[in-house]
Amino acid sequence: MGNTNSNSGPGYAKHPDHKVIVERHPGRHRIVINGEVVADSSDTLLMNESGYERVHYFPCKDVRMDMMPSNTHHTFCPFKGEASYWDFDASGGLVENAAWGYLEPFDEVSELKGFVAFDTEKIDEIIFG
Numbered sequence: 001m002g003n004t005n006s007n008s009g010p011g012y013a014k015h016p017d018h019k020v021i022v023e024r025h026p027g028r029h030r031i032v033i034n035g036e037v038v039a040d041s042s043d044t045l046l047m048n049e050s051g052y053e054r055v056h057y058f059p060c061k062d063v064r065m066d067m068m069p070s071n072t073h074h075t076f077c078p079f080k081g082e083a084s085y086w087d088f089d090a091s092g093g094l095v096e097n098a099a100w101g102y103l104e105p106f107d108e109v110s111e112l113k114g115f116v117a118f119d120t121e122k123i124d125e126i127i128f129g
Contacts, residue, residue, distance in 0.1 A: 006107065007104070007106055007107045008106060008107055008108065009077075009078055009079045009080065009081065009106035009107075009108055009109075010078050011077070011078030011079040012079065012108060014078070017050070018049075018050045018051075018079060019048070019049065019050045020047065020048075020049045020050070020079050020080065020108065020109055021047070021048045021049075022045050022046070022047045022057075022109055022111050022112060023045065023046055023048075024043075024044075024045060024046075025044045025045060025046035025056065027042065027128060027129055028040070028041070028042045028128075028129060029041055029042075029044045029056060029058070029126060029127065029128055030126070030127040031058065031063075031118050031123055031125075031126055031127075032123060032124040032125050032126075032127065033088045033090075033092070033095055033098060033118075033122070033123050033124055034088070034090055034091075034092025034093060034095065034124065035092055035124065036064075036067070036090055036091075036092065037064075038063060038064045038067065038068070038088060038098075038118075038123075039058040039062055039063040039064070039116075039118070040062055041058050041059055041062035041063075043059050043062065044056050044057060044058050044059070045057040045111060045112070045115055047109075047112070047117075049079070053120075055117045056117060056118075056126065057101075057112060057115035057116065057117045058115060058116055058117070058118075059114060059115055060101070060114050060115065060116060061114075063099075063116055065086075067088060067089060067090050068086040068087065068088055068089070068098065068099060069086065069087055069089055070084060070085070070086050070087075071085055071086065071087050071096070071097070073085040073097055075100070079106065079108070079109070080102050080105055080106060080109050080112065081102045081104060081105045081106045081109075082102070082103075082104070083100040083101065083102055084100065084101060084102075084103055085097045085099065085100045086098060086099045086100070086101075086116065088122075095122050097119060097122070098118060098119055098122045098123070099116045099117060099118045099119070100116065100117055100119075101114075101115055101116035101117065
């Protein structure tokens with residue numbers, strides 16, 4: 001992870017030992033919110049980042065984005081970029097900031113583009129298999 005990338009994350013230069021590893025995660029995975037399956041995919045990514053719990057990312061094509069309006073909340077990570085957030089809105093009620101994703105991730109994690117992750121404290125469960 002060098003600094004020669006055109007859209008390199010500034011955190012890598014300041015903290016060269018910080019690791020963000022993104023890999024394909026085999027098998028079928030589902031996310032359930034308010035009793036509804038919101039994501040169902042066999043094409044997920046698993047991100048392991050220094051100092052954090054691992055995070056599963058789902059391709060937007062396998063997520064009920066029609067039930068997930070975007071909102072104005074954003075955060076910034078010096079290793080991944082600016083995160084956009086989505087709510088979950090269905091008959092079970094509104095769950096704010098249920099998911100996030102990087103619309104223009106830094107080059108080092110470019111594979112996150114087009115994927116979203118879910119806040120594990122705001123979902124009913126993640127089903128593996």
